[in-house]
Amino acid sequence: MRQIPPVNPEDALRAAEESDRRADRRIQRTRQQLREALLALILERGYEALRVEDITERANLGRATFYLHYRDKEALLLDSIQQTVDELLAQVSAFAPPRLEAGSEAAARWLQRAIALVFEHAAGSATLYRVILRGEGTAAISRRIHAMICQAVLAYLEAHRPHQMPPLPADVLANYFAGALLALLTWWLENGMPYGAAEMAAMFYRLFYNGVGHLGATEG
Amino acid sequence: MRQIPPVNPEDALRAAEESDRRADRRIQRTRQQLREALLALILERGYEALRVEDITERANLGRATFYLHYRDKEALLLDSIQQTVDELLAQVSAFAPPRLEAGSEAAARWLQRAIALVFEHAAGSATLYRVILRGEGTAAISRRIHAMICQAVLAYLEAHRPHQMPPLPADVLANYFAGALLALLTWWLENGMPYGAAEMAAMFYRLFYNGVGHLGATEG
DNA sequence: TCCAATTATGGACGCAGTGTCTATAATTAT
DNA sequence: ATAATTATAGACACTGCGTCCATAATTGGA
Known part of the structure; x- marks a missing residue:
């Protein structure tokens, strides 16, 4: 061999x-x-x-x-997963964030689109995503995905908010984001994807940006 | 026997x-x-x-x-976990939510305190919590915990917001909440609990209620 | 086209860990 | 004190793993 x-x-x-x-x-x-x-x-x-x-x-x-x-x-499972993860990473990183003013409407739309990309890709490889997100196989896998998302968020913060973010450590923010996103993704896949990817992205974005206390507000 | x-x-x-x-x-x-x-x-x-x-x-x-x-x-692990879960459930359910106006400051303080309870209890049984949240053993365990939290949220919504919540399905909200909370809890335990339980609860509450777009605002 | 290299195959092997069983010893509740 | 229950050590069959071998089949390249 x-x-x-x-x-x-x-x-x-x-x-x-x-x-x-x-x-x-x-x-x-x-x-x-x-x-x-x-x-x-x-x-x-x-x-x-x-x-x-x-x-x-x-x-x-x-x-x-x-x-x-x-x-x-396990090696076989990791191989299967890697292909899909690489795919997604290529798509998302090709979708590079433009230099946008933090909090601007354009930035909001961009972020929302990026999140939608994740949901769309998950829909395309739903079987594998369910396997990953369920934590079948080594739980290390879903932990690694979580870590990847965290890192992406931290990089984003680094690039778009070089100033402070006083009341909240970046780690906390990143983990909050990753946990919430993966949870929604999991729920979505396990329940037959009852909404469109863009809808899910919009809901997630609204929750994340406006919080549950300002549910009516749509602006980003 | x-x-x-x-x-x-x-x-x-x-x-x-x-x-x-x-x-x-x-x-x-x-x-x-x-x-x-x-x-x-x-x-x-x-x-x-x-x-x-x-x-x-x-x-x-x-x-x-x-x-x-x-x-x-696995049976041994489940037994160990059940004891701890029962403990927490007893504490939280003893801390029954008073009839509070949704969105009121008192309701906010209560919710924040309930979340702090979870963090405190996790600190007390940090070893077991880490085992659970890491997904060691059957991944079904952490999924079950997630489901328990979802159910608690849904029950809370049922009780405190009998009216609508138009732009967001309750399932989405519950899963968002549970995923974010468990992610923060996990991060906190795996990183040596660098903040107090009350601090963590406050940060989580602020993110969840106000969103990342209104980080300055402290009111609930 | 044919050849050397590579891969696929089926079977056998030792190994590690599981879950069960038995006879016997130790501990318990009353 | 005694009858009942639990703990123990060792042996057992069984499953699934990972490796090895000789042989057959397929491949890419000259």
């Missing part, structure tokens, strides 16, 4: 699929089948209950083949 | 410790030791890595003894 499975579970999210670009077709087929089988089975029986053999069976592969590509169940 | 371990993992949280009140002292000692050993070891090595034998070893008990009381690792 040419491809060594990710060694360190901590940065497996980044490591996988590196030298894969020009790889043998069999490799791509095999991994694709494994990823699909995993997601399907997780939604059917849950992650914990799955054996490696269940996955390879569903994927029509020999059990030994699995270990040519992944160290264990 | 006289005591049958919880059968259904779904309602094990409620089932355990029912006929325990007049039980043999050995039973109480044994379970206590098992619970303590579990929590200590989770913080040392993490939940997943623990074998039943590790736990009984730390507790100075025979491995077979474990199965006289719990079906498996």
Whole structure:
């Protein structure tokens, strides 16, 4: 075998699929089948209950083949997730924040659009998002997503509010934001997405910006 | 043996410790030791890595003894958690909300105090809370906590705002609240509780009620 | 087209940890 | 003091993991 499975579970999210670009077709087929089988089975029986053999069976592969590509169940899950996360990150970072006056209406619209992007992308990969947000597999996964969002918020604050924000530590703000967003996202996906992505983004934005005490106000 | 371990993992949280009140002292000692050993070891090595034998070893008990009381690792964890959750629920529900005008200053102070209760209680059982909030063990646990908070919010809304809340479904509001609160709680515990419980409650309340756009305003 | 390289396969292996059972010892409540 | 209950150690079968091997099948490149 040419491809060594990710060694360190901590940065497996980044490591996988590196030298894969020009790889043998069999490799791509095999991994694709494994990823699909995993997601399907997780939604059917849950992650914990799955054996490696269940996955390879569903994927029509020999059990030994699995270990040519992944160290264990978790590595496969991380690989599946990484693809989706990379997708989203590309979309969001392509949507770079313009230099806008903090609190301006334009900034508000931009932020709202960025949040809508997240909801839209989640809708597109609903299965995987549900797996992630449910915390199936290592809980470390959803924690990492949470941390990623926190970091994005902190970067945003750094860029757009170089002055103070006296009554509130940035960490508190970032975690508040990330927790609330992920909770809404989870609820939305688990309940059949009863509203549009833009609607959800608008509701979240209003709650976050105006608070529950000023629900009538629409301005940003 | 006289005591049958919880059968259904779904309602094990409620089932355990029912006929325990007049039980043999050995039973109480044994379970206590098992619970303590579990929590200590989770913080040392993490939940997943623990074998039943590790736990009984730390507790100075025979491995077979474990199965006289719990079906498996998870049942023991659920038992430990249930005790703490019951404690908190008792405290909070004893702190029943008075009939206050929605949006009044008194109502604001009450709500803030109720939230502070949660933070205080978490500080008192920090070890267990960290285990819960990290999602160690079944992720179902933290999901259940989240659901409990949602339900509390919905009940509060039912009681205090029988009229409308037009631009926002109650589910959305409840999940937003629960997600944000748990995120702050988690951050607080994982970072050495750098602020007082009352401070955290105040910050959370301000964010939730006034939003990030009105950070200067202190009134509720 | 054919060849060397790579990957897929099925089966067997040792290993670790689980949950059960038994006979026996220790502790408990009354 | 005694009958009942619980704790214990050890053995047991069982499941699932991760590795290895020889062999078959597929691939990309010359």
